[in-house]
Amino acid sequence: MTQEEPIVAETKEITQEEKDQQTVEAIEKALQLVVKTVQTFDQRYIFKTLRDLVSVRPQLNASVLSKLINTYLGDAYKSYLIEYIGGMAEDVELKNEVLPEVTFAIHWLVQLYLLDQNELKKLDELNTKHIITLTKSQNRRSLDLINVKIWFYIARTKELLGDLISIRPELFLSLRTASLKHDNETCGVLITLILRNYLLLHDYTQASNFIEKVEFPKNISTSLEARYFFYLAKINSIQLNYSDAHEFVITAIRKAPQTQNAIGFLQVSYKLSVLIELLTGEIPELSFFKKPGFEKCLVPYREITKAVKLGDLKLFNETLAKYREHFVKDDNLTLVTRLRSNVIKTGIRIISLSYTKISLKDICIKLHLDNESSAEYIVSKAIRDGVIDAKINNQKGYVESNEVLNVYSTNEPQVQLDQRIKFVNQLHNDSVRAMRYPPSVNRVHDSLGGEADMEDEAELINALQDEFDGDFF
């Protein structure tokens, strides 16, 4: 066994070198596209670059990075980057004139590498010492998208280190600079990062104050918008504003890319959406819990929904106790506990549907309540909230349901139809608005260009759909 080992290592080394070479080539190819962006002012090429760079992420290692740094970066950056990744500095002749975009992209790759190596302390030091100053040094629109990535990882590092507050002033400062520069992408990412920062510390008051003051930029990546809407939904749900929260969470789900990378985000959004729907008094359909890839993580929520649907307080309490850890982990426990009153309400509704007249005592027994006066108060609150249409007879101690009107003799069906048509129209208009078109210069070019351009275009579209990071939650 011991004799075999060196041989294995050796063969590995050769492939490793080859692999490194391939990786470097892949990265260089991706960086070429950056040059194209600068020439055409078409932001989409950067999207493509970033996606290509993400795909080489698992192959990143010190030697690949030091090679890149040595070929592309001048001494000012070289000295410290090499030190952080622990590579070797070589004096290679520099390529003439390196674009700042390339410099930034390489910094971002170093961030990724250190994060994957779990060198959080080192990464944090690099971030605070060098990268933050670097992001401030340039003012080029073509840098915006790379800046977004860099900021995301700066904040992510802090988060993993559990040091959330010290980054705040820096985030606010950069937000101000970014909005002055009309750098919408960076603005967007900073706003979402600040919100995330607040929410991780459960500081909902501050978060909602912040939202009131800040205006979320338009025309930015949909993934950022999705995040923003998700945070809005979360804040509104905590503040008992369920109808708005529901709208926001639906928008967030719709805006999130439907790819494998975004599955974490979708899972969390679905969980929130179930709870909000339940809190507004609606019951999600069973098929909702059977989506492939989500079935497992939604189990606790399915169980809770079951309890609410049946109006069974006992079952609800059991489920809550059983999955408590889950809900705490998802940060949804408060919302789940608020469902208790909905359970009682459905219980009352079921009773009022099946009986025209029932004594308070029987309600007590059916809902597992402690005494009749509790039952009386609860039923009367349900009547007030419009859960049931009934009257209580206090002297004789019973509840009598009012006769159900024929719904079809009222305006109600028409109102419902109207609502749905409006919803569909809204959806259509939103989708039209969300479409992206290349700048007109390119369009002319495209129609004249050959097949290569067409392929390019198709890949770009793929890139747009895909851009999303794995480390969402």
Add this chain to the structure above:
Amino acid sequence: MSLEHLTHKLKESFDSHEYQQAVQLLPKIQVLLLENSLLIPNFSKLEDSQYLSDLLISRSILEIGALSAINCDELDKFEHLVLQLWSFYFNQVNHHQLSKSGKKNKILALYLLRLLSKGDVVKFHSELEFLQGHIKNIDSDLYLNYPIKIENWVLEGYYDKAIESIKNTESEEKLKLKEFNVFNNTLLETIRFEISRSMEKSYTSLPLSNAKYLLFLNSEKEVESWAGEQGWDVERGVLQFEKLQASSSLFQDNNEEDEEDENITPSERLVKNTLNYAKEIDSII
């Protein structure tokens, strides 16, 4: 007068339950604290043990001030002081000594109760969510559990339990923190108001004697005067809600229509909607 002297006096009047006097002393002390940059903690100087112990003293001054303000029924002042204490309890450095205080949970519980009695449920929930993230086992905390419990009961409609717990001045948490009782009356009033709104909707008629129990009032006289405030009809010792319900449902219908379109007939609305759809479809094509 020096700061030490004033602090000493404040403590003395607090201990002897002269809350009014304590509250009067407070502004002077706050000014002095501000001059010594002790009112808002400076986190970069925490290494300095002298500064830290001064901060701890200034925190306890504010705590005493908050409790005195409650006892004098100066609730806005209390809220203000809690906000000042906030930066001591929850801050970026998370300093162990600074954020840990024997009175912390008491004061926070009172603050929550204050929000509840004000009827500010939105703020109550945001702050609660914040506290749950910062204090472990909030549900089992003797003091903090009280406002949470009350809020839950009111939300779910267990008014009798909420009332029972508010009225019971002998419970464990209240014996330890008598300031909870300051809010009793306002809370009862809030709950009574809630019950009245439910009663209007759920009974056609109700004898005064029964209403007395439902509203947990002491005599039928009180019920009558309460009924007067709510604008209820009393006929031969029985509360009548039918008229109220009839008028309120009418009122509601009018209201809805007012909000949507200025009082148009259903057929007109149908035409209006259909025209709208046509416009939308037109824009799609």
